[in-house]
Amino acid sequence: MIHFFHGQFDHPSIWNNYRFENIQSKTYNLYELSEKQINDIQINAEDILVGYSLGGRIALKIASNNEFKLKKLILLSSHPGLNEVDIEERRLWEEEILLRLQTSSLKDFFDFWNSLPLFSESIHYRPLDRTLFKKSIQLFENNRLSNQPNFTDEIKQFKDKIIYVFGYKDKKYTDIAWKFALDGIQTFGISSDHRVHLHKKKIIELIQREVET
Numbered sequence: 001m002i003h004f005f006h007g008q009f010d011h012p013s014i015w016n017n018y019r020f021e022n023i024q025s026k027t028y029n030l031y032e033l034s035e036k037q038i039n040d041i042q043i044n045a046e047d048i049l050v051g052y053s054l055g056g057r058i059a060l061k062i063a064s065n066n067e068f069k070l071k072k073l074i075l076l077s078s079h080p081g082l083n084e085v086d087i088e089e090r091r092l093w094e095e096e097i098l099l100r101l102q103t104s105s106l107k108d109f110f111d112f113w114n115s116l117p118l119f120s121e122s123i124h125y126r127p128l129d130r131t132l133f134k135k136s137i138q139l140f141e142n143n144r145l146s147n148q149p150n151f152t153d154e155i156k157q158f159k160d161k162i163i164y165v166f167g168y169k170d171k172k173y174t175d176i177a178w179k180f181a182l183d184g185i186q187t188f189g190i191s192s193d194h195r196v197h198l199h200k201k202k203i204i205e206l207i208q209r210e211v212e213t
Contacts, residue, residue, distance in 0.1 A: 050074045121193040167195070
């Protein structure tokens, strides 16, 4: 089974074209899942987890909850967690985003979000309707990176089960990837910004190789 987890402000349908022969797949709608439901997800030794950005963080949490008893964890532009020095700066940034979420229109918020340096190269899009946009506020608040554990040590411990995918034009996550590569973690770079999941053909080829091994 391949388990797909979308990112913050993405629609679950981003995975619609990710289909594989002879293996089942499951797409999770993170706007509809409670924290308890996420923590209750069970996986087995033949499962592959694929998560983009926030979805990668949630996939990491699920892998950790299941003691990394899985075939492969494929992290797409996903943050492993903050060190203590960076937490307060991140918390202030999250407060700014929450205020924008609560006070901006759908259009104004996505105009701002797409203008962030992380998305400097990809198309600007607005994937959510008003209902999911409101639910995205709770998803963001419940999954603040500043409140999440740092999984760096577990990633190193289970490095043989992890592939870290990053965009060369996303400096922040490229720096993370280089550090992982030095620790022997398999990394896969794409000529992209943060939205590496939009490069479907390359990601599908990567997943297909793992399915067949």
